[in-house]
Amino acid sequence: MAEALLTARRLTKAYGALKATDSLSLDVIHGEIHAVIGPNGAGKTTAIKQLSGEVASDQGTIHLGGRDITRQPMHERARLGLARSFQITSVFGGFTAEDNVAMAVQAHDGHSFRFWRRARSEAALREPARRTLEQVGLGGRGGVIARNLAHGEQRQLEIAMALATDPSLLLLDEPMAGMGPDEANRMVALLGGLKGRVAILLVEHDMDAVFALADRVTVLVSGREVATGSPDAIRADPVVRQAYLGEDA
Amino acid sequence: MSDASRTTAVSRAPAEGKAGRLETGWRAALLTCVAAALLVLPPAAEALDEAFLIGLFTRIFIFALAAVSLDLILGFGGMVSFGHSAYFGAGAYVVGILSFHAAGGEAPAWPFSLPWMESAVAAWPLAVAAAALLALLVGAVSLRTSGMYFIMITLAFAQMLYYFFVSLEVYGGDDGLSIAGKNNLPGLDLENEASFYYLCLLILVVFLLIGRRLVHSRFGMVLQGCKENEQRMLALGFPVYRYKLAAFVMAGAVAGLAGALMANYMGFVSPGLMHWTVSGEIMVMVILGGMGTLAGPVIGAFVLLLLEEILSAYMEHWMIVLGPVMVLVVLFARRGIWGWFQRGDPDG
Numbered sequence A: 001m002a003e004a005l006l007t008a009r010r011l012t013k014a015y016g017a018l019k020a021t022d023s024l025s026l027d028v029i030h031g032e033i034h035a036v037i038g039p040n041g042a043g044k045t046t047a048i049k050q051l052s053g054e055v056a057s058d059q060g061t062i063h064l065g066g067r068d069i070t071r072q073p074m075h076e077r078a079r080l081g082l083a084r085s086f087q088i089t090s091v092f093g094g095f096t097a098e099d100n101v102a103m104a105v106q107a108h109d110g111h112s113f114r115f116w117r118r119a120r121s122e123a124a125l126r127e128p129a130r131r132t133l134e135q136v137g138l139g140g141r142g143g144v145i146a147r148n149l150a151h152g153e154q155r156q157l158e159i160a161m162a163l164a165t166d167p168s169l170l171l172l173d174e175p176m177a178g179m180g181p182d183e184a185n186r187m188v189a190l191l192g193g194l195k196g197r198v199a200i201l202l203v204e205h206d207m208d209a210v211f212a213l214a215d216r217v218t219v220l221v222s223g224r225e226v227a228t229g230s231p232d233a234i235r236a237d238p239v240v241r242q243a244y245l246g247e248d249a
Numbered sequence B: 001m002s003d004a005s006r007t008t009a010v011s012r013a014p015a016e017g018k019a020g021r022l023e024t025g026w027r028a029a030l031l032t033c034v035a036a037a038l039l040v041l042p043p044a045a046e047a048l049d050e051a052f053l054i055g056l057f058t059r060i061f062i063f064a065l066a067a068v069s070l071d072l073i074l075g076f077g078g079m080v081s082f083g084h085s086a087y088f089g090a091g092a093y094v095v096g097i098l099s100f101h102a103a104g105g106e107a108p109a110w111p112f113s114l115p116w117m118e119s120a121v122a123a124w125p126l127a128v129a130a131a132a133l134l135a136l137l138v139g140a141v142s143l144r145t146s147g148m149y150f151i152m153i154t155l156a157f158a159q160m161l162y163y164f165f166v167s168l169e170v171y172g173g174d175d176g177l178s179i180a181g182k183n184n185l186p187g188l189d190l191e192n193e194a195s196f197y198y199l200c201l202l203i204l205v206v207f208l209l210i211g212r213r214l215v216h217s218r219f220g221m222v223l224q225g226c227k228e229n230e231q232r233m234l235a236l237g238f239p240v241y242r243y244k245l246a247a248f249v250m251a252g253a254v255a256g257l258a259g260a261l262m263a264n265y266m267g268f269v270s271p272g273l274m275h276w277t278v279s280g281e282i283m284v285m286v287i288l289g290g291m292g293t294l295a296g297p298v299i300g301a302f303v304l305l306l307l308e309e310i311l312s313a314y315m316e317h318w319m320i321v322l323g324p325v326m327v328l329v330v331l332f333a334r335r336g337i338w339g340w341f342q343r344g345d346p347d348g
Helices: A044-052 A074-079 A097-108 A123-135 A151-164 A181-194 A207-213 A231-236 A238-248 B002-012 B018-047 B052-076 B084-102 B120-142 B147-166 B193-216 B218-228 B230-236 B240-266 B276-289 B295-314 B319-332 B336-342
Strands: A004-015 A018-029 A033-037 A059-064 A082-085 A169-173 A199-203 A216-221 A224-229
Touching: A004 A044, A004 A199, A018 A033, A018 A044, A018 A059, A018 A199, A018 A216, A018 A224, A033 A044, A033 A207, A044 A074, A044 A082, A044 A169, A044 A199, A074 A082, A074 B230, A082 A151, A082 B230, A097 A123, A097 A151, A097 B218, A097 B230, A123 A151, A151 A169, A151 A181, A181 A199, A181 A207, A207 A231, A216 A231, A216 A238, A224 A231, A224 A238, A231 A238, B018 B052, B018 B193, B052 B084, B052 B193, B052 B218, B052 B240, B052 B276, B052 B295, B084 B120, B084 B147, B084 B240, B084 B276, B120 B147, B120 B240, B147 B276, B193 B218, B193 B240, B193 B295, B218 B230, B218 B240, B230 B240, B276 B295, B276 B319, B276 B336, B295 B319, B295 B336, B319 B336
Parallel strands: A033 A199, A033 A216, A082 A169, A169 A199
Antiparallel strands: A004 A018, A004 A059, A216 A224
């Protein structure tokens, strides 16, 4: 197996008696798209929250690029290269699309205790922001207030914000949720285009998208990993078929 | 609201051309008129034998300064601090206490026996520093909470300070302290009402100009981002707490300066300056005029204090008129008076 970028070992998180993640171990390889699938309530979002640092793990360790980040707060992990999109779209609704991405660029560009220069005129922030918008297919939409963008566009914007922090790993929580078929296709194309440049941990319900994109798939059921392997192996796995795909496929 | 902002946002964004220039022209004209009126007010008021106007407007400038400082964290940063009177009062008390010792009110100990205590050059920066330090302590604790808890804890700290000064008999307790005279400022006679008026106006204008740079700087963008979506800011990698605390301290410092001016204006300080109703009044100015803009709190201070001045001449319970006005503003002009004039332009 190639060298892992992100290594999670025996991650556990319990809410009372409910174990949302139960001794989950996971390796995300450099440049790969690693999908995490599982039925509702399998603990996929909790796992993302633990990896991003929004939720503290009860047990287990997380390493990013060989560095122990288990105890790092969310904003520190983001600085180290973990970028995240949310299950429910989370953008700066009152800002323009370009402002949104420029904010992400700014997050990556040193500290922000700069009080005098007009941030909206700084080419160092706006140029990369425009380029990233272009890259995700929002080229002409930079001036639109984010909350007035269509749902699919807002999700694209989230990807742009994540990319603008120049991450090594994207944690994407259902980027295609609530999208129409056209929008979903565009997102698949966008994520496919990122393959090899940045590693992606993808939580997604859209199985067509998962099997089109993923290099590796992990199946979660009730917080527990039941299988990990290539898309073909997962599709053929009888345990997976019974536990999960059996209802759908 | 969403419909209105939709049309303006879409029409404004691509073409900032004609409409933008017109609006800028309109704004510049208005600003020039207001500036001219304020500049000629002291001589005009004296000529018309209405010298009380100078004092009234001085008070308005001072409160406007406090209101703008609150808006920096409330309107731009989304931090609903309900204890802004603490920093205002702290600044005032620094001036009051220094002047009390300078006048020999108490056998002065070493640091208090020096002649600099009457000087604005020393007393005002000290007032600012004391208020900033207080804001640092209060903010460091309060900013670990959010929402309703933040409102309550900032209020609680301010009330603690209020009762502390009520019980501090050395400095007059409940009755407060009289200040023998205004601070000395080299080259300017602050005892002259018009001079003090111009100084307060100048300080307000300078702070507004600084504020304009500040809210559009990288720091200002972070502040506005925290208001829009704090979770997102964290996910992007911003150490949000640090930035919010810095803004909180800045707002406290400027409120402290306003307090120092207020002590000079009144010739008197009392715990009443720290009472929660003062925090409320400053907050009303911000909301009435327009949160999240720089001009808004200034307009709010003008409207509130002028309303008070006019109405209280006719009735004791002038608040009975203010109440419905507030309700109308909140219902029909969510972004305050200035926001209503601007109709959706986020850059105040």
